[in-house]
Amino acid sequence: MRRADKEKPAEWCRALLEEGTRRHWAGMLGINGENGYPYVVPVDYIYDETCDREHIWFHSALRGLKLECIKKDPRICMTVAAKDQEGRESYMLSAEQEAALGRNQDYTCHFGSVIVYGKARIVEDEGKKLEVLDLLNRQRTPEFYERGRKEIEMQAKHCCVVEIEIEHMTGKGI
Numbered sequence: 530m531r532r533a534d535k536e537k538p539a540e541w542c543r544a545l546l547e548e549g550t551r552r553h554w555a556g557m558l559g560i561n562g563e564n565g566y567p568y569v570v571p572v573d574y575i576y577d578e579t580c581d582r583e584h585i586w587f588h589s590a591l592r593g594l595k596l597e598c599i600k601k602d603p604r605i606c607m608t609v610a611a612k613d614q615e616g617r618e619s620y621m622l623s624a625e626q627e628a629a630l631g632r633n634q635d636y637t638c639h640f641g642s643v644i645v646y647g648k649a650r651i652v653e654d655e656g657k658k659l660e661v662l663d664l665l666n667r668q669r670t671p672e673f674y675e676r677g678r679k680e681i682e683m684q685a686k687h688c689c690v691v692e693i694e695i696e697h698m699t700g701k702g703i
Contacts, residue, residue: 537700542643545700546576546585549609550668556585559606560598560649570595574607575665585645585693586661596651596689603648605693610642641702645695652690661690 549556555571562568572587585607589595599605652658662685666677 535701537641537702539698539700541641541702542698542700543576543578543583545611545641545643546609546645548611550574550576553669554609554611556587556607556609556645558587558595559608560595561602561604562594562598568594568598572607573665573669574609575661575668577664583695585647585695586665586690587693588662588665588688588690591687591689596691599649599651599691603650605645605647605649607645607647607693608642609645610640641700643698643700645693645698647693647695647697649691649693652692655685658690659685661692662688 556574557569558572559567559569574585574587577584662681670677
């Protein structure tokens with residue numbers, strides 16, 4: 530990272546990914562696309578560090594460009610950009626806002642982000658797939674959990690789950 534003073538430790542990265550999971554932030558998944566072009570697509574992810582390794586999970590349709598690309602080359606890069614350090618949406622602050630915070634106008638976009646590097650694989654084990662879909666249901670719609678379970682039972686055969694095993698990540702906060 531060019532600006533070492535902006536680099537954040539691994540614990541900060543994990544906290545941002547967990548916050549993104551809780552708040553339903555999209556991860557921007559970058560994969561090697563067709564004809565050598567990068568392919569970036571938003572995914573509704575869940576960060577999980579409960580196993581012996583750190584994982585990101587997301588669900589997808591059974592077919593499509595994203596899965597075709599992952600099958601050809603499982604290497605991924607995923608970015609999650611967050612709110613600034615005061616909890617506001619990321620944006621350029623006005624001079625009045627900067628002054629109210631006791632800062633000089635610096636035209637800086639205040640934000641935090643994590644870039645995850647790893648390998649993706651389509652989950653083949655039906656039990657694991659159902660487990661992850663249940664976790665997604667519990668995280669995303671706890672107020673409709675029972676209804677979601679019934680939906681999973683009916684629709685699980687029409688979707689797939691992708692696991693990203695995290696190899697390393699970097700964080701930046703301004």
